[in-house]
Amino acid sequence: MGLLSIIRKIKKKEKEMRILMVGLDNSGKTTIVLKINGEDTSVISPTLGFNIKTITYHKYTLNIWDVGGQKTIRSYWRNYFEQTDGLVWVVDSSDLRRLDDCKMELDNLLKEERLSGASLLVLANKQDIKGALTPKEIAKVLNLEAMDSTRHWRIVGCSAYTGDGLLEGFDWLVQDIASRIYVLD
Amino acid sequence: MEDEEESLSSNPINGGTQSESLDRARQKKHVAMLERLASRHQTRLENSLKSAETDSSSSSTLGFESTSSFLSRFADSRRSIEAQIAQCRLTNPSESTQLKPQLDSISASISDLEKLVAENSYFLPSYEVRSSLKAISDLKQGLESLSSDLVPKKKFSFKNKAPKKEREKDPSIETNREKEKEAEIGKPEKMSFRVLESPGFRDKKGEVLVRRFSGSEIGEFTISDLDSCEVRLMGCVRALFVHRLRNCRIYGGPVMGSILIEQVEGCVFVMASHQIRIHHAKATDFYLRVRSRPIIEDSSGVRFAPYCLSYEGIHGDLQEASVGEETGNWANVDDFRWLRAVQSPNWSILPESERIGLINISNSDNEAEEI
Numbered sequence: 001m002g003l004l005s006i007i008r009k010i011k012k013k014e015k016e017m018r019i020l021m022v023g024l025d026n027s028g029k030t031t032i033v034l035k036i037n038g039e040d041t042s043v044i045s046p047t048l049g050f051n052i053k054t055i056t057y058h059k060y061t062l063n064i065w066d067v068g069g070q071k072t073i074r075s076y077w078r079n080y081f082e083q084t085d086g087l088v089w090v091v092d093s094s095d096l097r098r099l100d101d102c103k104m105e106l107d108n109l110l111k112e113e114r115l116s117g118a119s120l121l122v123l124a125n126k127q128d129i130k131g132a133l134t135p136k137e138i139a140k141v142l143n144l145e146a147m148d149s150t151r152h153w154r155i156v157g158c159s160a161y162t163g164d165g166l167l168e169g170f171d172w173l174v175q176d177i178a179s180r181i182y183v184l185d
Numbered sequence: 186m187e188d189e190e191e192s193l194s195s196n197p198i199n200g201g202t203q204s205e206s207l208d209r210a211r212q213k214k215h216v217a218m219l220e221r222l223a224s225r226h227q228t229r230l231e232n233s234l235k236s237a238e239t240d241s242s243s244s245s246t247l248g249f250e251s252t253s254s255f256l257s258r259f260a261d262s263r264r265s266i267e268a269q270i271a272q273c274r275l276t277n278p279s280e281s282t283q284l285k286p287q288l289d290s291i292s293a294s295i296s297d298l299e300k301l302v303a304e305n306s307y308f309l310p311s312y313e314v315r316s317s318l319k320a321i322s323d324l325k326q327g328l329e330s331l332s333s334d335l336v337p338k339k340k341f342s343f344k345n346k347a348p349k350k351e352r353e354k355d356p357s358i359e360t361n362r363e364k365e366k367e368a369e370i371g372k373p374e375k376m377s378f379r380v381l382e383s384p385g386f387r388d389k390k391g392e393v394l395v396r397r398f399s400g401s402e403i404g405e406f407t408i409s410d411l412d413s414c415e416v417r418l419m420g421c422v423r424a425l426f427v428h429r430l431r432n433c434r435i436y437g438g439p440v441m442g443s444i445l446i447e448q449v450e451g452c453v454f455v456m457a458s459h460q461i462r463i464h465h466a467k468a469t470d471f472y473l474r475v476r477s478r479p480i481i482e483d484s485s486g487v488r489f490a491p492y493c494l495s496y497e498g499i500h501g502d503l504q505e506a507s508v509g510e511e512t513g514n515w516a517n518v519d520d521f522r523w524l525r526a527v528q529s530p531n532w533s534i535l536p537e538s539e540r541i542g543l544i545n546i547s548n549s550d551n552e553a554e555e556i
Contacts (some may be wrong), residue, residue, distance in 0.1 A: 002292045002332070003325060007300070012216055026445050026462055034186035044506060046462055048519050072521040092496070094405045094424055095445070096383060129423045129442070130404025131383040161442070 006133060008048065008181060017060045017177050020118070022079055023090035024102050025069040028125045031160040032064045036170065046070065050080070058175055074105065081114040085177045086121065088169075091142075093124045094130035095158070102161065104144050110147065121179065123166075123175040128159040128185035152176050189325050220289070253315060255305050262298045263320055266291060270327050273335065288332050295324050302449065383407050385426075389414050395546075398438070417546040419496050421506050436494055436546050439506035455494045455544060459509045463487065470535055473515040476510050481532055482521040488535040491515050496547040 009054055020030045031041045033053050047068035055062045065080050069074075089106055092098075110113060122144065124135040135157035139145070152170050158165030198538035224285045269291050273284070302309075302317045309317075310311045382467065385407030387396045396406070398420030408416055409428040418425075418437040425437065427446040434453045457474040466484040473479055474492035481487055491511065516534055523529035 002288065003329060006292065006296050025545050026460070042459070043476045044460065046460060046519070048480070048521065048524075070462075070480065070521045072482055094383070095426065097407075097426065098410075112318060126424070126442075132405075180554045 005165045015059060016063060017174065017181075018083055019086040019088060019113070019173070020084045020115075021064060021066045021087070021088045021090060022077055023088075023123075024095075024098060024105065025070055025071070026095065027069060027090040027092040028071060028160040029066050029088075029090045030124065032123065032158070032166060033064055034165050035160050036166055049073070057122045057170065060174055060178065062170075062174070068078075072171055078112070081112055084115055084118045085116040085181065086173045087115055088173070089120060089122045091122065092126055093122050093138055094126045094129040094131065095133075096133070099133075099138075099141050106142060109139075110151070116150075117180075117181055119173055119176045120147075120151055121169050122153065122155040123169055124155060124157045125160055126163065127157045130160050207303050208300075213285060252309060255301075255309060256313065259298070259301065259317055259320075263300070263324065266294050266298065266324055269294070269328070270324075270331055273331055284335055288328070288335075291328055295321065295328065297322070300450060316469065325343060385409065386414075386416060393417070395419075403441075417496075419498075419502075419546065424455075438494070438496070438502050438546055439508050441506045453541070455507065456493060457492050457494075459507070471515075472541070474503075474511060475514045476508060476512060477513055478517045478519050480519045480521060481529075484520075484522075484529045487532045489515050489518055489532060490535040490540045493541065493543050495543055495545045 002024055020033050021033060022094060023029055025046060030044050030047050030051060033051065034044065037055055047066065048070075050067040053062075053064045053066065055064060067077055067080055087109070089109070091102055097104075100117055110120070122135075122138070122142070124133070124138040126132050127134075133141070135155045139155045142151065144155060154176075155170075156169035156172070157164050160166065187411075195445055198482070230327070232381045235265050269287070271359065273287055273291070299321050302314065302321065306314050306393045340450050375410075383405050384407075386396070387407070389412045390412045393415045394411075397417070398406075403421060405424040405426065406422045407426045408430065409426070411430045411433050411515045414430075415434045416436065418435075420438050422438070423441055424442040425440045425444045427435070427444065428448060430449045430452050432451045433449075435455065438454040438456075440458040442458070443462065444456060444458045445462050445464075446454070446466060447464045449463075449469050452466075452469045453472075454469065455472040461471075461473060461479040463471070463479065463481045466481065466487050468486040470488045470490065471479070472490045472493050479489070492515070499527070500509070518529075518532050520529035522530050523531060
């Protein structure tokens with residue numbers, strides 16, 4: 001009871017979810033969002049700033065914040081942490097050289113208190129590219145098993161190019177958030 | 186409420202015009218309805234009387250859609266909640282058995298108050314809505330601080346904060362430990378990467394490196410740690426990674442996905458792609474055809490010009506990678522280190538007089554010919 005129940009009630013009314021998409025540059029965040037929304041993905045410039053997409057997904061309204069991943073603007077990610085229900089961490093599975101960077105940035109993100117309640121979906125993107133690491137290998141490199149036991153997380157392999165795996169990932173994310181926030185009275 | 190009553194009083198008249206057989210059941214319904222409405226009216230009257238009693242100064246009749254009546258009701262509830270919070274604070278924390286229901290009832294009244302604002306927000310001036318919401322959030326904060334002060338600690342876990350404080354106290358030890366941990370984790374992983382290395386050209390000096398991609402091996406390709414080399418790539422590839430080059434010339438067929446270039450100096454690139462990202466480049470010329478805007482970051486002295494490559498079958502490859510047409514994007518460079526309207530000092534358009542001509546790399550045995 002108390003504040004939490006009030007927050008739950010308000011959220012229940014709106015059936016809204018706030019989802020933050022982050023990851024290194026060139027990982028395919030914008031392409032994923034556009035692909036899910038059924039938009040053209042053939043011309044996408046590297047994101048300077050951020051994009052917001054509101055998508056109706058099943059009976060929920062997803063507010064997806066797609067924030068640019070270039071090094072210069074990563075420090076601005078923190079401006080988007082507030083009230084995030086779901087965190088999507090996108091990995092370029094074919095970029096082996098920068099997996100260390102990727103792990104470091106993710107670790108920093110997960111230390112963030114404002115994101116401590118958010119469900120984490122790791123998308124191992126670019127599975128269609130020959131030579132990409134499998135989701136299992138990515139999970140090992142990112143050391144996901146060692147994560148705080150209170151975190152709800154899952155890794156899904158996907159391809160923003162073909163669309164494979166995207167729905168599987170978002171289905172899990174939305175279900176997980178729904179079961180957490182919209183608990184039946 | 187007057188509307189409801191009017192529509193109700195008009196109902197019996199309508200009923201009178203109906204046939205007698207239907208009437209009896211209807212009348213019963215009407216009577217029941219009348220009773221219900223009367224009782225509702227009664228409770229409403231009582232409520233308004235009550236609120237009138239508590240606030241003698243306000244005009245006692247509470248009309249709908251009146252800002253002043255809303256404000257007086259809001260102020261009453263607010264005062265009573267504040268009084269409850271203050272009272273709670275005064276009572277001895279040891280009587281905690283009563284505390285929880287008390288806190289719950291306060292939080293319920295706060296949410297009632299919130300509802301009141303929401304219900305009336307459609308006619309209230311926006312300033313009043315804002316100030317009411319502010320007042321509500323103040324009340325919530327008051328309640329929160331009250332409950333965190335009074336309720337036994339274990340119910341409110343500050344577990345996340347505790348280790349953070351420790352870290353703040355002693356940063357040197359903690360970061361060292363973290364570094365060690367990271368190093369431990371990092372070592373075996375790096376070993377496994379070496380085994381898994383993707384196709385590419387690496388660690389060469391002063392060589393001409395040629396690769397022709399055929400349909401079956403479309404994937405990623407890496408060019409790294411080259412010094413004074415010439416690289417010729419023919420055919421389509423899905424992704425290209427370029428890292429640590431000095432004084433090289435890179436001539437590439439189309440990349441269907443993205444190109445990522447990092448730490449290059451004194452090079453010439455001729456490439457076509459969907460996306461191009463350039464990081465830490467110095468004194469390098471790029472001849473590009475890109476579907477989207479190229480970006481540079483932490484770079485200086487980089488210059489841009491249009492694509493100028495030729496080899497046997499390049500037209501088919503360019504079509505396949507959807508870069509068959511010139512987009513003009515080679516000149517639309519975004520500098521992430523220069524987020525202003527004026528031209529970035531880090532890049533420029535290569536003057537036509539200094540551009541190289543069309544490069545033909547068909548004959549891969551010889552030096553690339555400039556036509």
